[in-house]
Amino acid sequence: MIEVKNMSDLARNPKQFGNLIRRARKQRGLSQAMLGEKAGLRQATISLIETGNPATTLETILTVLSVLDLEFRIAPRSKGTAADIEDMF
Amino acid sequence: MIEVKNMSDLARNPKQFGNLIRRARKQRGLSQAMLGEKAGLRQATISLIETGNPATTLETILTVLSVLDLEFRIAPRSKGTAADIEDMF
């Protein structure tokens, strides 16, 4: 029984979150400046988010997700199947 | 074909997020003070989160979710099935 659950959309720390945002942005062919424009944020702010700034604001997060056609979900903590070593990269 | 997708774990704005946190906290029988203690945050900070402070920090969010045994997931924006009017409460 194989279960493909797309572990990659999980953000347990700011770095992971930044990576997710970066990936989503690139998938959409946007530069930081373009994303910032759409979100009403500076390119510098997008850069900070993607590099893992832990103090990014909830409001900013929600705005960016919205622009990327993503949304913020809360889920029960998935038991670490062992594939939890993809934390850093 | 019925699909129960638990729409309620979705946070599109700070108020929704606050409500989710409050619900999860109560389910676990915790007071704001107890949750704050476990998370290393003030009761006042938990209060602010739950009442929808838009400037809550990513770090704080992740800490609180962790204490509640929840996690932060990013998902493609679900097409509004129409049940998107449960936004405010």
Place this chain on the structure above:
DNA sequence: TCATATTATGCGCTTAAGCGAATAATATGG
């Protein structure tokens, strides 16, 4: 009802987000 628990607010403080504006550093492709 009324004491107790819980949640919401307040003050002053330190730290930093996000801003505009700019530049340094790096990546990319022709």
Place this chain on the structure above:
DNA sequence: CCATATTATTCGCTTAAGCGCATAATATGA
């Protein structure tokens, strides 16, 4: 190799998070 695009970083500024500490406001239950 190099011009151009992209990303990272800096400066000064305003605003507010989260802190300790404290209290007001509200909910809860015996």
